[in-house]
Amino acid sequence: xxxxxxxxxxxxxxxxxxxxxxxxxxxxxxxxxxxxxxxxxxxxxxxxxxxxxxxxxxxxxxxxxxxxxxxxxxxxxxxxxxxxxxxxxxxxxxxxxxxxxxxxxxxxxxxxxxxxxxxxxxxxxxxxxxxxxxxxxxxxxxxxxxxxxxxxxxxxxxxxxxxxxxxxxxxxxxxxxxxxxxxxxxxxxxxxxxx
Numbered sequence: 001x002x003x004x005x006x007x008x009x010x011x012x013x014x015x016x017x018x019x020x021x022x023x024x025x026x027x028x029x030x031x032x033x034x035x036x037x038x039x040x041x042x043x044x045x046x047x048x049x050x051x052x053x054x055x056x057x058x059x060x061x062x063x064x065x066x067x068x069x070x071x072x073x074x075x076x077x078x079x080x081x082x083x084x085x086x087x088x089x090x091x092x093x094x095x096x097x098x099x100x101x102x103x104x105x106x107x108x109x110x111x112x113x114x115x116x117x118x119x120x121x122x123x124x125x126x127x128x129x130x131x132x133x134x135x136x137x138x139x140x141x142x143x144x145x146x147x148x149x150x151x152x153x154x155x156x157x158x159x160x161x162x163x164x165x166x167x168x169x170x171x172x173x174x175x176x177x178x179x180x181x182x183x184x185x186x187x188x189x190x191x192x193x194x195x
Contacts, residue, residue, distance in 0.1 A: 001064050001065075001066050001186060001187055001188050002024070002059075002062055002064050002065050002066065003021060003022065003023040003024070003066050003067075003068060003183070003188055004023060004024050004025070004026050004055060004058075004059055004065060004066065004067045004068070005023045005024070005025050005026065005067075005068050005069075006026045006028045006051050006052055006054065006055025006056075006067050006068065006069035007025070007026075007028075007051070007069060007070060008025065008027050009173055011152075011154065011172050011173040011174075012070060012173045012174045013025065015169055015172060015173065015174040015176055016068075016174065016176075016179075018176070019176060019179075019180055021180075021183065021188065021189075023068070026055040026058050026059070026067070028051055028054040028055045028058070028069070029054070030047070030050045030051055030054050032047055032071075034080065040073060040075045040078070040080050040105060041105065041120060043073065043080065044071050044072070044073045044105045044106070044107040044120060045107040045109075045118050045120055047071035047107070048069050048070055048071045048107035048108055048109040048118055049069075049107075049109045049116060049118050051069035051070070051071065051109065052067050052068070052069035052109035052110065052111040052116060053109075053111060053116070054069075055067040055069055055111070056111045060113070063113060065112070065113070066110060066111070066112050066183070066186060066188060067110070067111045067112075068108060068109070068110050068179065068183070069108065069109050069111075070106055070107065070108040070109070070173060070174050071106070071107055072104060072105070072106040072148050072170070072171075072173050073104070073105050073106075073148055073149075074102055074103075074104055074105075074148045074149025074150075075102060075103045075104075075105060076096060076097065076100070076102045076149075081093050081096075081097075081102075081148065081149040081150065082148055082149075083145060083146060083147060083148055083150070084144055084145060084150045085145075087139055089150075090139060090144040090145065090150045091135050091136075091139055093144075093149060093150035093151075094130060094135050094138060094144075094150055094151065094160075095130070095135060097127045097130075097149065097150075097151070097160070098127055098128075098129050098130040098160075099127060099128065099129040099130070100126075100127060101124050101125065101126045101127070102124070102125055102127075102149070103122050103123070103124055103125075104122070104123045104124075104125055104148075104149070104166075104170065104171045105120055105121070105122050106120070106121050106123075106167075106170040106171070106173060106174065106175055107119065107120040107121075108121075108174065108175065108178070108179055108182075110182055110183070110186070112186065117182060119175075119178055119182065121166065121167050121170040121175035121178055122166060122170075123164055123165065123166030123167050123168075123170050123171050124164065124165040124166060125153070125161060125163075125164050125171060126161065126162045126163040126164065126165075127160045127161060127162065128160060128161075128162040130160055134159075134160075138151070138156065138157065138160075141156045143155055143156055143157060144157075152172075153168070153171045153172060154172045
């Protein structure tokens with residue numbers, strides 16, 4: 001089996017590398033627009049599936065190819081908080097998350113020539129109250145624009161998180177435990193588990 005990660009996200013690459021699994025990276029682009037009346041659960045699962053399928057088109061000549069793709073969204077009540085477009089949007093997101101809980105949904109898809117498997121992992125994240133000065137400070141870190149929900153739990157944004165219920169790595173971008181189990185079922189093993 002040859003594993004391909006259909007994502008250029010440095011966080012997903014780092015997480016997969018932590019597991020000592022060898023992989024190559026594919027750069028895929030799909031339309032990530034949410035459809036009318038599409039629920040967040042259906043949306044995140046569809047994007048992961050479409051990314052895996054798009055990635056597989058690049059490597060379909062490799063009969064041993066396995067393509068892994070993922071998508072992460074932040075859901076506050078029923079609203080999806082995507083990547084903020086500007087400072088005003090980023091700061092408004094942070095204020096809306098302050099002192100509340102939200103759900104981070106990460107779906108991953110694994111595509112082979114024979115099948116595609118999609119799985120979603122939900123994690124509840126609790127934020128402490130955030131002051132206006134902290135909102136300004138966080139914007140000045142430069143972290144917000146490329147992150148769903150406008151924060152990164154694995155970096156400076158982690159200072160706002162008071163607790164999580166679920167998978168930490170899923171909040172970062174890839175639910176490692178679930179991904180490894182799914183890959184093992186296809187015969188892809190981390191180096192540590194190969195005797």
